[in-house]
Amino acid sequence: MGNRVDDVLIIGGGLQGCAIGLFLARSGWTVTIVDKAVPGRHASGVNAGGLRLLMRDVREYPLSLRAMEMWRSLESIVGYAPAQASEVRLGFSQIALALDDAEMQWVHARHQEMLRRGYTHEEFITAHELQRILPGLADSALGGLISRGDGHANPANASLAFRQAAESAGVLIHEQCALKQLNKLSSGRWSADTDHGVIEANWVINCAGAWGSQIAATLGDELPIRVLALSMMVTARMKPFIEPVVIGIDRPLSFKQSAVGSLVIGGGISGKPCLDDGTSFTIMDRMASSANATLEAFPALAGVPVLRTWTGLEGSTPDGIPYIGPSSRHEGLWHVFGFCGHGFQLAPAVGEAVAHSLVSSSLHPLLEPFNTSRFMSSTSAELQGLQQ
Numbered sequence: 001m002g003n004r005v006d007d008v009l010i011i012g013g014g015l016q017g018c019a020i021g022l023f024l025a026r027s028g029w030t031v032t033i034v035d036k037a038v039p040g041r042h043a044s045g046v047n048a049g050g051l052r053l054l055m056r057d058v059r060e061y062p063l064s065l066r067a068m069e070m071w072r073s074l075e076s077i078v079g080y081a082p083a084q085a086s087e088v089r090l091g092f093s094q095i096a097l098a099l100d101d102a103e104m105q106w107v108h109a110r111h112q113e114m115l116r117r118g119y120t121h122e123e124f125i126t127a128h129e130l131q132r133i134l135p136g137l138a139d140s141a142l143g144g145l146i147s148r149g150d151g152h153a154n155p156a157n158a159s160l161a162f163r164q165a166a167e168s169a170g171v172l173i174h175e176q177c178a179l180k181q182l183n184k185l186s187s188g189r190w191s192a193d194t195d196h197g198v199i200e201a202n203w204v205i206n207c208a209g210a211w212g213s214q215i216a217a218t219l220g221d222e223l224p225i226r227v228l229a230l231s232m233m234v235t236a237r238m239k240p241f242i243e244p245v246v247i248g249i250d251r252p253l254s255f256k257q258s259a260v261g262s263l264v265i266g267g268g269i270s271g272k273p274c275l276d277d278g279t280s281f282t283i284m285d286r287m288a289s290s291a292n293a294t295l296e297a298f299p300a301l302a303g304v305p306v307l308r309t310w311t312g313l314e315g316s317t318p319d320g321i322p323y324i325g326p327s328s329r330h331e332g333l334w335h336v337f338g339f340c341g342h343g344f345q346l347a348p349a350v351g352e353a354v355a356h357s358l359v360s361s362s363l364h365p366l367l368e369p370f371n372t373s374r375f376m377s378s379t380s381a382e383l384q385g386l387q388q
């Protein structure tokens with residue numbers, strides 16, 4: 001590798017890294033991304049593709065609203081053909097289903113709270129209307145919340161779209177290139193020791209997903225995450241019968257029917273993460289709990305063949321929202337990880353807001369809730385309490 005000195009080195013070429021790189025390069029900054037695997041190999045390429053405002057943590061709402069606008073106009077960001085390939089389908093709705101009295105009480109409370117905050121995207125939906133739009137739904141469904149503008153996209157193609165747009169904008173991407181060590185030079189620049197040699201940059205952005213906490217820790221930044229192996233399964237093709245994405249409130253339920261008819265089932269359950277090997281596994285009894293939750297909501301699906309399962313590694317923070325912001329210890333270092341299973345939808349807005357913050361030298365207001373020092377005075381017992 002030559003003596004190139006970049007404005008920014010991004011560790012991790014998932015959707016967050018590529019989106020940030022894209023917007024920085026379009027602002028005229030020189031950017032290199034290193035990924036120890038292939039961009040999109042991990043969470044960004046294997047997720048469920050859900051694009052939802054529904055049931056978001058309210059602190060994420062403003063960023064998520066901006067992201068939804070950007071998904072809606074994806075063509076203007078990545079170009080016509082990559083946007084088409086990304087199969088963004090908004091307006092199909094996402095529905096949170098209440099199957100018992102406790103969940104129904106939660107639905108009413110959440111609905112009131114969102115209205116009080118001025119958010120009208122989550123509407124109350126009756127059992128009668130649910131039966132009309134969700135054929136095969138269990139009689140026990142009591143009602144729920146619907147976010148009619150939500151939908152989904154194709155995660156692998158969307159990741160590729162952002163990667164290619166970033167490269168077209170001038171971002172240099174090194175695949176199979178792990179960051180091994182970061183050092184601060186006397187000039188104030190960062191020197192990164194990587195599989196492809198030394199890279200110098202004025203800024204480093206840690207977008208290493210499930211590995212983000214490890215990288216932060218090597219620099220003394222304690223940003224705890226729990227590493228999850230989020231698990232999915234896909235069934236044989238069925239006749240099209242359902243358009244919305246259906247998610248559970250207090251049970252591991254999440255499913256949609258793909259364009260080809262197969263059911264894609266998740267629900268936030270974790271298998272076995274193997275961070276050091278860069279892999280993860282589904283676990284039989286946990287997949288069974290996901291299947292049971294699906295059958296509780298849609299009993300008619302018993303007997304549908306499951307074709308395959310898969311997992312993806314993701315970091316979950318103690319309070320359920322990501323770390324996005326400058327390091328409190330090191331100048332020129334940002335952390336952007338810990339998306340807790342819902343960072344696919346946020347990525348375009350994260351890219352735009354992080355790039356805007358660096359270029360303008362002032363934190364974008366949409367990023368204020370995610371500051372990286374929010375647990376600095378917490379004890380480990382308090383952090384565990386937040387995680388429950």
Ligand SMILES: Cc1cc2nc3c(=O)[nH]c(=O)nc-3n(C[C@H](O)[C@H](O)[C@H](O)COP(=O)(O)OP(=O)(O)OC[C@H]3O[C@@H](n4cnc5c(N)ncnc54)[C@H](O)[C@@H]3O)c2cc1C
Pocket residue numbers: 011012013014015016017034035036037038039040041042043044045046047048049050051052177178179180207208209210211229230231232266311312313314336337338339340341342343344345346
């Ligand atoms: C199964 C599953 C389902 C999901 N469903 C949804 C959903 O429906 N909707 C939604 O919004 N979100 C969903 N998510 C969450 C979403 O996928 C993630 O929040 C998002 O992709 C995170 O992007 P990222 O770029 O931070 O991480 P990643 O895509 O994991 O990218 C991190 C990259 O960093 C690289 N890296 C790590 N360490 C190093 C190193 N030392 N040197 C160089 N490179 C390194 C890795 O190789 C990796 O490519 C789901 C996640 C999973 C796993």
